[in-house]
Amino acid sequence: MDLPGHLGSMPMHAITEIHGESGLLERFRLEIERFDPPARRRLTAALELAAALHRDDRRVREPYLNHLLRVAIRMMHHYQVRDVDVIVAGLLHDTVEDHPAELAGDLPAGADLRRAALAALADRFGARVARLVAAVTNPEYDPDRDRNTQYREHVAANLEREPWARVIKVSDFTDNGVGIIHTVGPKVLSSAVKYRPLVPVLRDLVARADTPLAEPVKQHIYDQLDLAEERFSAILDAPSDN
Incomplete structure (x- = not known):
């Protein structure tokens, strides 16, 4: 799909309405070009995990991933956030609430599913990312x-x-x-x-x-x-x- 050169300056909901998920993905890639290669790899890995976990989720009229992309892009573009942990946590902020079993993997009976899911995030992206995700995860x-x-x-x-x-x-x-x-x-x-x-x-x-x-x-x-x-x-x- 050909995307316009001014994609980087378009409002995110306009990108969503006109270009859909592919437009938001391209906008995300434009934003992370400002980061060094190790940061880009971490951000791309977080995006890939979010996309896999939320692949069947919908948000009213759109794929759920669109919401996560807009949350991350808004922080980078409008809030000027350059802290990679924060952006990674933004991409993954609904994973523990919505997909703890997929994150946690096989567990013994009676195990705390959310705690295990957060531990899995910590193993993959670090304790600080897991702590930030925990802070924005709704309770039971x-x-x-x-x-x-x-x-x-x-x-x-x-x-x-x-x-x-x-x-x-x-x-x-x-x-x-x-x-x-x-x-x-x-x-x-x-x-x-x-x-x-x-x-x-x-x-x-x-x-x-x-x-x-x-x-x-x-x-x-x-x-x-x-x-x-x-x-x-x-x-x-x-x-x-x-």
Whole structure:
């Protein structure tokens, strides 16, 4: 497939709509050209693992890998992240939650599947990558409590102690929140309900002095959080037809 020379400057959802997964893969390759060969090999290995684990997963209208690519590209391009561990963790941030058995391999009965999956990630990409993935992996929820409340509590607690995990979560949230206009069906409402209360939590975490992002990048993120809030409000606060 021939891709345009200006692919490197196109908005990611525009790339997704026009060129699909192949366009995002090419954009990813353009971004990692800025890294040295060992870093490129690690990033490519993480992408290959994410693609294999999520090969049958879908995200509403698209392959799930598209979401992971956008999370990683956003960190490299918009957030100016050059920390390879963080980008690797961004590509793999849903693997332990969604595919722990495939990561962990054969285990004895009664083994902790998520712990084994994180150990497998640590063996392959290092303990820091596994720790970052753990920080953004949703917990097993208490069925007697509201899931969205537990999700918000989990995000606030885990990101409190992992500044780089905040960067991954903000990119993930932006793809889900600002990108809600690309969602269809019942997920539109459920996503708005889930994510709107997270906006002030993330805004506070990004503003902290130990969040390792430049001030212009933080301002860009604040603008994206504002845009997400506007989109959630348009969905949740729209006048009822009744």
